[in-house]
Amino acid sequence: MRREKTFHPPNDNEATVLAPLRGVTVRDQTLWIVLLALLGMGVAAWVYQFVNGLGVTGMNRPVYWGVYLTNFVFFIGLAHSGTFISAILRLAGAEWRKPLTRAAEAITLFSLPFGVASIIIDMGRPERLLNMIIYGRFQSPLLWDFTAVSLYLFSSVVFFYLSLLPDIALCRDRLTEVPRWQRKMYRILALGWEGRPEQYHRLERVLDGMAIFMSLLVITVHTVVSWVFGMTIQPGWHTTIIGPFFLLGAIFSGTSAVVIVLAILRRVYDLKDALPIRLFNSLRKLLIVFSLGWIYMMIAEYLSVFYGNIPEEMEVFWQKLTGDYAVIFWLMTILVFVIPLLIFIFRGKDSIGWMVTAAVLVNIGMWMERYVVIIPTETRPRLLYELLRGAYAPTWIEWTITVSLFAGLILLYAVFTRFFPIVPLWETAESLEAESEMDKARERIFKFGAKFGSGFKQKSGD
Numbered sequence: 052m053r054r055e056k057t058f059h060p061p062n063d064n065e066a067t068v069l070a071p072l073r074g075v076t077v078r079d080q081t082l083w084i085v086l087l088a089l090l091g092m093g094v095a096a097w098v099y100q101f102v103n104g105l106g107v108t109g110m111n112r113p114v115y116w117g118v119y120l121t122n123f124v125f126f127i128g129l130a131h132s133g134t135f136i137s138a139i140l141r142l143a144g145a146e147w148r149k150p151l152t153r154a155a156e157a158i159t160l161f162s163l164p165f166g167v168a169s170i171i172i173d174m175g176r177p178e179r180l181l182n183m184i185i186y187g188r189f190q191s192p193l194l195w196d197f198t199a200v201s202l203y204l205f206s207s208v209v210f211f212y213l214s215l216l217p218d219i220a221l222c223r224d225r226l227t228e229v230p231r232w233q234r235k236m237y238r239i240l241a242l243g244w245e246g247r248p249e250q251y252h253r254l255e256r257v258l259d260g261m262a263i264f265m266s267l268l269v270i271t272v273h274t275v276v277s278w279v280f281g282m283t284i285q286p287g288w289h290t291t292i293i294g295p296f297f298l299l300g301a302i303f304s305g306t307s308a309v310v311i312v313l314a315i316l317r318r319v320y321d322l323k324d325a326l327p328i329r330l331f332n333s334l335r336k337l338l339i340v341f342s343l344g345w346i347y348m349m350i351a352e353y354l355s356v357f358y359g360n361i362p363e364e365m366e367v368f369w370q371k372l373t374g375d376y377a378v379i380f381w382l383m384t385i386l387v388f389v390i391p392l393l394i395f396i397f398r399g400k401d402s403i404g405w406m407v408t409a410a411v412l413v414n415i416g417m418w419m420e421r422y423v424v425i426i427p428t429e430t431r432p433r434l435l436y437e438l439l440r441g442a443y444a445p446t447w448i449e450w451t452i453t454v455s456l457f458a459g460l461i462l463l464y465a466v467f468t469r470f471f472p473i474v475p476l477w478e479t480a481e482s483l484e485a486e487s488e489m490d491k492a493r494e495r496i497f498k499f500g501a502k503f504g505s506g507f508k509q510k511s512g513d
Contacts, residue, residue: 059221059246060480064325068474071320072226075469086462093455096448097172105175107448114429114443118453119173121421124297125304126166126456127200127276128417131269132305133159133207137214138265141258147333149478150326154316155309156211157473161463163204165456172452192275192282199275203268210261213254217477220244233470251477273301280424287367287428290355296348303341303387304417307410310334312464314407316473325474331406335399338409342392349384363433370427375442380423386416 062068100107110117133156140148171177187194223237244250277297280288310331317326353372356364371380394409430441467473 059217059224060477062476062480064322064474064479065221065225065476067320067322068325068472068476069222069225071469072222072472073229079465079469082465083462086458086465089458090455090462093452093458096451096455100172100448100452101177107446109443109445109449111441111443113432113441114426116173116425116429117443118422118445118449119169120425121418122453122456123166123169123173124276124421124425125418126162126169126460127273128297128301128304128421129308130159130162130166130203130207130305131273131298131301132309133157133211134265134269135302135305136309137210138262138269141262142266145333147330150474151309151313151330151334152214152478153475154312154473155305156207156214157464157467158305158308158312159207160211161460161467163200163207165460167200167204168456192278195275196279199268199272203272206261206265206268210258210265213261214258214475214478215471216240216242216244216254217246217251218472218475220246221476222472236470270298273298280428284433285428286361286363286431286433287356287424290352292348292352292355296352299341299344299348300417300420303338303345304414306334306337306341307413307417310338310406310410311414314403316468317403320468320473322474325479328401328403331403332400335395335406338413339392339395342388342395342413346388363431366431367427370431371423374427375430376423376427379419383416383419383423386412387420388416391416 108117133152136148136155137152141152171180174180183194183197187197189195219237220241223234223241226234226237274294274297277293281290281293283289313326313331316322353368356368370376391409391413394405398405399409426443430443432441
């Protein structure tokens, strides 16, 4: 049966957005090889760890969680960027977010597997992960975490694929010069999409429904991740504010990651028209709110601990503020709050370079924040805290695997951007067209004003 011709809404930026998909350059291949090499080094380090045991890491008694769990919390936090921009802002009716959605959703999709991998890497016997499925009991927060992250990963894949579907069909119809296997891939993934108005209407309804579900899920997931710590009675972890604190930090770091990714894509693929600077200004306003919310949460938590003056809690408290972890604690505060906030307020407006600088500092600081949350508590456990003291220093094994995890994330993202549109063309068609008309109108008004002004001056001179 003959398939009807696919309808694609007009989009002035279509040629620019599709240009990176028309061929892989030597520069791309070089980057992929380097990232694959880093990923291979991490795999080799993990094999060495698996053969020789977790003793090759810096973990010990009582420090049973280290850099790997820090990576887990950080990657799951990054994964909230797509859900926040695509789901929560979708429900809020923020139309400006449309060009950003796919770039953010891709961060979500590619961060989650490496967050899960961090847990598996942390296990000396990774095959015992099956025990969670076979013998798991919902009285354990670990099973809550396993269930929430698994559901989040599955839902993110479905949400991402559905929003990508019309643009896959567009690639199928437009990219006729690409290799045969690539055209076949588009044809299979498009699922016979024809672009009829009722299909777009049905897709919008499905995505709106999923946006509600994903918004609830993103709150649940990182709250449950925090409860893996908070449901214990360890000092520094057992606090009711840990859930919202983790959630806000996750959205903060995820949104900062979106700024970094968008700036790179805008520069590398010349997407200045599709990703105008006003989008970065909108993200800047959100990041100002998040940074203020983050410092409020931190002050509330540490003030409560200080005022309570419980001996076990104060042991961890002073370790962070003046003890072994004071340097990383205060550096984290400067990187997450002080410098980025000054940049956002005084330098970030209309300056992508300053925005990226602040976003990089935020993510470095947020990784350090996860480290500060996890390690000091383990070195000063509640039981026998006066007798038992711990110390932890990551080894080359942990650092190598950490670098490989980030390399793997970048590799998946880089490959994706070479085969699929990173700006959602079907969602931005109307909005970009309207913005183009507004720009033209502004230009006409400006020319009229200039002409009127010159005429007025001439008459005044006469």
